[in-house]
Amino acid sequence: MSDAITHLKVPIDREEREICLGPDGSVAHVNRVLRMISGRWKLPILFRLFAEPTMRTSQLLRDIPNISQKMLTQHLR
Template sequence: MTADQATTHGKVPVEREERDACLGADGSVAHVTRVLRMISGRWKLPILFRLFAEPSMRSSQFLRDIPDISQKMLTQQLRALENDGIVARRDFGEQPPRVEYELTDSGRSLMPVLMSVREFSRRHPGGR
């Protein structure tokens, strides 16, 4: 085994074998880090899993389903997920206001990844 074969970045499936493929500005590490930032925080994963279970939800449903989240925090987290293109906000333009949230195509494509992470956790119970 050569030194290149023994390194972690050599094992990551990418189109080219150069070090930058993993560690460069546009490498694997940068992309995974960006996604982890999008979903990090106490409330984003509960919001995403609720939207995966229910295709469309109103703020009041989130507040009932996610204990201890405040309206302010829910709004902040939904806006962040919307800015990242994971959640879409639909305003019906009605009075009283009616707004619903749903996963975008990108959000739906993220869910199998999160389900795989869940299964990884179930199979590897060690650590915290």
């Protein structure tokens, strides 16, 4: 039961906290991922690919309304 308590995993020691919040720490990694998936089309594309990992581009175009071929290609790259 104690494994589910997340507040115990936050570093309390000042040195450990600086490592966690530093340029190579956990916060930096979370920020990097959030910047990668931000945008209008990335989450719908990822959602569809998660549901069906192998699909053609034309199927993605049909499944995601209002996305253009150009935008889909850019986001898939």
